[in-house]
Amino acid sequence: MEFRLAELAERLGGELIGDPDLQIRGVAGIKEAQAGEITFLGNPRYGEWLAKTHASAVILPREHPFNGRACIRVAEPYEAFRSAMELFHRERNPIPPGIHPSAVLGSAAQIGIDVAIGPHVIIGDRTQIGDHTVLFPGVVIGADVIVGSRCLVYPNVVIREEVEIGDRVILHAGAVIGDDGFGFLTKGHAHEKMPQLGRVVIEDDVDIGANTCIDRATTGATVIRQGTRIDNLVQVAHNVRVGRNSILCAQVGIAGSTHLGDRVTLGGQVGIIGHIELGDDVMVGAQGGVTKSVPAGGQVSGYPATSHGLAKRMYAALRQLPELLKEVRRLKKRVADMEEKEGDRR
């Protein structure tokens, strides 16, 4: 798919400078772009790359000096670049609507309009798939599941029974939604399994990363609320609730029954113990280990996680600790010396 530069400028709502007939066949970062591609200058720090880039055209901020190259000037270059990416992306149609003959549908399964169901997909009894949703090859969906409309379910995703998924949700390859929570009743030395009768509810506009696991609740529901984005290899345990528009980076782990507010951000590899609450807008730095509830707006990091400012000072101070130990030893010696002289004087 190619676009004329004039057409791109119109679609991005920007001012065209240069040859309107220039053919653009792709988008790329300013360092990697090649001839025939359009790039953007978002951060003035990369201004020097304007002269060096191999791109045929650049999306520039309105006020930015014109440097002779073809360009489109817009108010928000990064956003315009995102729009340009979507224009080129739209062309990559994954699998056509229709049900592949190797797919296996349970009894009373309800399939919406223009749904695409790839080879070897399995759908359980009474499960509903919303309009325009795409189920890639190898997806396994249990019984009594509801999947909304315009979802993308990538290859080999597993959705267990009774899970409920909203509209425009993206489940990346290998994700597991609704496996049993990790709950046992210990009698003597044996850990007897607590049945996990609850569900998972994933609201609209949620992303779940590749090989991420969202456990079903013991009773009730594990809930991921609208607009939240979860990266790869994340563990969300039973009865956890994650609020709206939150960001969970890769390899995060959240233990059972912990509740997160809206707009929470968890850095990569963060761990959070069970049965606590993180308020709205909480941020946890990468690898942080959260062992206590954090009120709304709190920013914490380190292990055990403490306020980000204190954590920074703590870890800076820790670098000086070996020297401090020696210093205190020397100081003790000096104090002892003085005490001795003091004693002599009496």
Next chain:
Amino acid sequence: MEFRLAELAERLGGELIGDPDLQIRGVAGIKEAQAGEITFLGNPRYGEWLAKTHASAVILPREHPFNGRACIRVAEPYEAFRSAMELFHRERNPIPPGIHPSAVLGSAAQIGIDVAIGPHVIIGDRTQIGDHTVLFPGVVIGADVIVGSRCLVYPNVVIREEVEIGDRVILHAGAVIGDDGFGFLTKGHAHEKMPQLGRVVIEDDVDIGANTCIDRATTGATVIRQGTRIDNLVQVAHNVRVGRNSILCAQVGIAGSTHLGDRVTLGGQVGIIGHIELGDDVMVGAQGGVTKSVPAGGQVSGYPATSHGLAKRMYAALRQLPELLKEVRRLKKRVADMEEKEGDRR
């Protein structure tokens, strides 16, 4: 599925108080329960919820005051609640016994009585599947594998060749059992692969979490012993041995050839280096990094992991470290001042 309250009371071996004909259709936690459901009061801390819950009936400790609501009084409420969950759970029959026509069985595969094999399951040559075991859709099992009886193998699990699995084992979706251990022989700069000829042995009554990986041994076997429960996204490397009735929480990683005793508990995201031993009943706190062997009964946490008591004091002290640095600086000044006066006096 519904039960009369009288029938529930009888099955749970409890004393019924209230309407014996009350219909109960589900179980739920005391905060989430709705009309028609039964809940339980395990922890007296939640006593206030007795008046607030929407549940139609409550499982109560024997000595607990009767509050007017229908209830079943038992010696062990949590255990009775677990039994109630199992009563309701039993009804969710996943897939019927029989072999789906899309499944592919290798030559000389031996399938037990009442085994359920879902769509698109693949079973290798000479592999044996025990009685009453359920293989969910998309499961791939290699050649010469033994799977015991009454196992549940959830969708898209992979079991590589020559793995041996006991009875009543649950393998959650996406788990990988018997992939190659991570072993290389470095010659110059190249890392040449060491063939991984060993096996994995999983004993009876073990749970393996979703997307967890248990590597095969280089030679010999990686072993998970009877009754051990492993959560999601855990990594168990080649030649590791995990003892009986242990608990490995989510995202734990155990490096090669490390041996764990019986009843070991590892918190979430714990990492353990290779070639060490953790004795019976060892507990490691969440996110701990264990770099040395730990004798039986040891409780450690932090990085590098140290006794839990010391670790707690260490991390509490660390919070005071920035202040301590300043204090020592002030103290040095005071000592220097006194030394100067002392010098003046001579």
Next chain:
Amino acid sequence: MEFRLAELAERLGGELIGDPDLQIRGVAGIKEAQAGEITFLGNPRYGEWLAKTHASAVILPREHPFNGRACIRVAEPYEAFRSAMELFHRERNPIPPGIHPSAVLGSAAQIGIDVAIGPHVIIGDRTQIGDHTVLFPGVVIGADVIVGSRCLVYPNVVIREEVEIGDRVILHAGAVIGDDGFGFLTKGHAHEKMPQLGRVVIEDDVDIGANTCIDRATTGATVIRQGTRIDNLVQVAHNVRVGRNSILCAQVGIAGSTHLGDRVTLGGQVGIIGHIELGDDVMVGAQGGVTKSVPAGGQVSGYPATSHGLAKRMYAALRQLPELLKEVRRLKKRVADMEEKEGDRR
């Protein structure tokens, strides 16, 4: 498969001592080996096991004293043992060349010579599979992918569209190559998805572990260079570059756009933030959290990662910190006492 000891000696280029007609049917570690197996003595520390092992033959260093047992003496016992393992391993042929009838091939897919494609494999349009490559059951490969020759792609691996994979690459079960990078543009509170238009390039002789995820680039490519070995459950984010012959242990996470040099070693559970560089030969200790670029040859550990030597001293000192706090308190008291006497004297 069995070998005569004389044949083994010849193939390993070693000196035979003992019965040339001894039949050897397997290899094992010195502690686990049984009659009929060959083992090796690599590390003199295990010398005592020479008398105890049940192995029928031992691979010994040239200079090592002969102890009466059948043996093969070689210059490099560990390497010879690896060669012996390969001899026995070669016999385990996974699936025969040919395309299983349940596999689904896209239009214009190009399949090389002697390729083995197992049951329920799906291959996208225009995708190329090189000679002698094995695709195990349940593998899903998108459109426009290139897979080189002599690759092993284990069950249920997912390779998304436009990924490029070299020769002799091993992808372990459940790995996901080319899922979307985790990139969003936040407008108000909503996180709008940045299309991820880039690719993944995996060069020759790379291993990717089970359930590991390698994200596709936003634009351009995420690159894993020749000879690098990656363990299980690792997360490699969009636009990351990993150099040649590097080792990434299990559960490592690398955030977006970070570049690693050649021969980098990352211990288990290491986390690395985005947009930094680790030079050639950098080593990061297990669980380390790297927050800044590390120059070539650097060895770092801890959180935030600092030079390995300082980190060791820091964590040793941390154990003494609770005591240090008390000591400084006592010292303050002594100084205050002296200051008071000093004041009295005036």
